[in-house]
Amino acid sequence: MPEGVSESTAGRWRRRLLDLLGRNLSVVVLVLLCLISSAATWREQNPITSRSGAAVARQVLVACQAPCSVLVVARDTEADRVFVQAIEEGLDAAGARIAGRVFGQPRDVRLELERIAGTGGSFDAIATHRIASEWGPVRTAGKPVFAPGSYYWPTFLTARNLLNVVNQNADIAIIALGMTLVILTAGIDLSVGSLLALAGVIAAVTAQEWFGGAAASPAGLLAAMLLGVAAAALGGLLSGTMVTAFRVPPFVATLGLMMLARGLALILAVGHQRRLVGGGAEGTPEAVRVDAAVFAWLGNGAVLGVPNPILLMLVLFVAAHLLMTRTMFGRYVYAVGGNVEAARLSGVPVTAVLLAVYCLCGAFAGLAGIVDASRFEGGRPNAGELYELQVIAAVVVGGASLAGGRGRIAGTLIGAMIIAVIQNGLNIAGVASYEQKVVFGALILAAVLLDRLQPKIASRRARMTRASTSTPVQ
C-alpha cells in the first residue's frame, strides 16, 4: 500500500477478511465441512443421559404428590443405566418410592407389570425415555408416562459424535505428524501402515511370550509397548539410511520397507499362533490377543471423559509443533526441505537431520500401532493397510507441499480433521462404502485444488485492492 493512500473502512475490512480467509483456507474448509455435516444430520435428539434423567425425576415430582411410587423403564444399555440412576437419585432425594425397574424390552415391561400386579402392589407413574415411552406395554399401563422432551440438533455436533470422530482418527493424525516432517524434507514414507502393524504385533507377542500375557505387570506391558515403538523407529532409521547413505529415492526405500515390515508382522503373528496351539498346526494371520486390562487402557480408557487416544494425539501435536517452531532441529528440517544445498553450505548436518526425520516418522507410526493394538486388545498384523495414503492425504490437505520446505504441524492437524469429518459426515448421512470412496477421493482432490488456487486468489485480491485504492499517476 503506497503511503498516504486512504482506504474506505469497508474496503479495509473486506481486504482483511479476504486476507484471513486466503491464509487459513484449510480452516475455512474444515468449518464449511462441519457446517455441511451439521445441516445434513439435523435430527430429533432423544438424549439418554444423567442430565435428562434428573429432568424426568423433577417432572415426576411436580406431577405427583409424595410419597409417590414410580416404575422406571429403560433399555439394557450403558447409557440407559446412567439415565435410570439419575432418575432414581432424583426421586430418592425427594422421598419417592421406586415401585420397580425394567432394563430390557417391551416384553420385560409386561412381565414386571404382571409381577407388580401379582404382589398386589401399585404405582402412580412411569418414568422412562422417549424411545421406551412408545412401547405398547408402557402406553397401555394406564398410568401417566414421563419422558424427557426431545429437541432438534445436528447429530454430528453432539459431544459424543465429535469425540468419536476424533478418537477414530487419532492414529491417522499421529502418523501424519511424522509424515509431515518427512514431507517437509521433500521425502515420502510409504511404510507407516506396515510399521503400525509391526509395532502392534511386536508389542502383543512380547507381552504374551516374554512378559507373562494376561498376568503381565503394568511395567512389563509398558516394556512390550516400548519395544513395539522402538522396532518401528528402527524401521524408519533403516529407510533413512537408505535415503541418505545410498541415495535411494524415499519412495522406493520406504516401499521396500512397507512390504518388509508387513511380512515380518504376519510372520510374527502366525508364529505366535503356532506356538500357542503347540506347534505343528497351521498358524493363521489373526490378531495376537492380549487379555490384560492395562494393555487395553491406552486405546479404550478416558481421562475426564476424553478418550486416551485423543489426549495422546493432542500431547504429541503440541510437542511436534514446539519441536518444529522453537528448536534448532525444526529450523534444520525446514532448511533441508527448502534447499538442501544451501542448508549444507550453511553448516546444517543434513544427513543427521534426515535420519532423525525418518526415525521419528517410524516412531510416530509405532505409537499409532500401540494405540491400535490397545484398542483392539491385541496386535493385528493386517492393521493399517492403505493408511499411508490417508496420512499423506491428511498432510497435503493440511497445506504441506510435496516439494518440501512448506507446511505446518497445525495445518496437518486440520488436514487430519478434515478427512475425519468427511468420513464421519458420509457415515452419518448413510452413504454406502463404495460411494464413500468416490466422494472421498473427489473431496481430497477438491481440497488440494483449492490450495493450488490460493496464489490466484491472492493475486485477484491484490488486483481488487488496487482497483479500490488506485492512485492518480503523478
Place this chain on the structure above:
Amino acid sequence: MLELRRISKSYPGVDALRAVSLAVGAGEVLGLVGENGAGKSTLIRIVSGAERPDGGRVGLEGEAVAFASPADARARGIAVIHQELSLVPQLSVRENLFLGAGWSRRGIVRRRWEEREARRLLGLLEMDIDPDTRCSELSLGARQAVEIAKALALEPRLLILDEPTAALSPREARALLREVRELARRGAAAIYISHRLEEIEAVADRVAVLRDGELVRSIDRRGPAGGDDGLAPLDRGELIEAMVGRSLSAEFPPRLPGAVGDARLEVRGLSAGRRVRDVSFDIRRGEILGLAGLVGAGRTDVARMIFGAAAPDRGEVRLDGTRLELRSPRQAIRNGICLLPEDRRGHGLVLSRSARANFALPNLDRFRRPGGVVDRRRERRAFGRWREQLDIRLARAGQRVATLSGGNQQKVVIAKWLERGARVVLCDEPTRGIDVGARYEIYEWIRRMASEGKAVLLISSELEEVLGMSDRVLVMHEGRIRGEIADPARADPAGVLRIAAGIGLPEEPSVA
C-alpha cells in the same frame, strides 16, 4: 519496429512503471540500464507478453498489439533470453535447442538437420560444445550460451536479452555481443539489459536509463561524433549517475586502514582431477586476495574445497598454522571459514524461508537454549542489529527471502557470516546480478571484513572488480595459477585477460 507509449504498471505498494515511452527500430540495439527494481524486468515482461500493462499502448510495426501470452509474443517474432535458465538438464544440447514446436517434420524429429543446425548456432557464439552433451554436464556459462543459441534458432525480429552474460566467461560474452550486433546488421531489433556498462558500450546504439519506474535518460550514440563503429563513446559516470540519481565518486570504496599481517590461510598443492591442478597460495590477515580467470578455470572449485563442500584429491589447507580436515562445510564453519556462493539463490539461501531464518541458520547454536530450543528474542535482536547495519530492506520482518532484490539477498548472506564471526571469507562472484548502489555497499563490507583482520578471497569474472578491490590478484587458467599481480590498481587489464585466456603463456607458471 516496437513502440511503447506511456506504459504504466503497478503492483501492490509499488508503481513499477510510470508512463514509460520507448521505441526500438529494425537494425537497432537498445541498451536498457537501471538499478534492480527500476522497472526493467517489468518492462520486459510486458513486451514479452508475460504481463499486461495497466495503461499505455504496445505497438508492433505500427499496429497496436495486446499479447495474450508469451507464446503469442513469440509467434510474432519476439524472443526473450531470461536470467533464469530454462533448459531441461536431462536432455542433450541439441534436444534442448529444438524443444519447442515447429522444428519437426510432421512430428518426426529431423535428426541430421538438427545436428547441422545446432553446430551452426553454437558456432555463432564460438562455443565449442558437442550438441549431444547432456545439459546437466555443462557449466553454468555453457548452459547460458545454449539458452542464447535456442533463442537465436527462432531468428527473432526482436531479441530481448536480460543480463545474458551474468554466467558467461569474457570470451563467451564477447562472442555474444558480436552476434547481437550481427543480428542487428541483418535487420533485427534488440533490447539489451545489463549491469555491465562496458557491454552496453560495446553493443548499444541507444541507451535508455530507467529509475524508479521512469525513463530518466535516453542517449543516442549515432551521429557525427561516432568512432570506428559509428558510435559516440559512452560516459559511464554520467550513466551511473542517472541510474542511482546520485554521483558516486569512485566505483570502489577506498581501502580501510589496517595492516596486512601474517599468513592466515595457507593452501598447498590443492588438486582435483583436471579442474584444479596443484594450486598453492597464502592469504594474509587483512588481505583481499583476488582470483581472476575465465568461467571454468577452477576458481569456484578451489573455494568449495577450502570450504569442505568438495573433496580434493590432494593438497592441504592450513588456517593460522593448523591443518584443516576439509571434511564438510559444517566443520569449515566451525573453524571460522565462510563462503558467499556464486549461485546465491541455489546455494546461498533457502528461498522459501524468511530473511531472518536464513540469517539464523548457521548461527542457531549461538541462539541456543538448553534442549535445542531457539532463543527467538536473541535471534531477533541479532538480526535486527545486522539488518540495520547492512541496511537490509524488508517490507515485513518475516518476508520470504525469495522476494528480495539480489542486493538485499546478498546482504542476508553476508549478515549470517558476520554474525558468525569468520576468520576467512570466501566470496565467489559476490556482486553478480546486483545493482550499482548495492554493489558499492557490498564492496564496503568486503573492505570492512578485511580491515577486521579476516583473510578474504575474492573470486570475480569482472576484471575491474577483481583489480579494483584486491590487494593482490592471482590469475587462473585451466585449473592452474598462471600469474600473480602484485599491484592490481596499476595493472593492465588486457594483460590479465591474456593470462586468463591462456594466450602466450609459457609452460611454467609466470609471475607478472
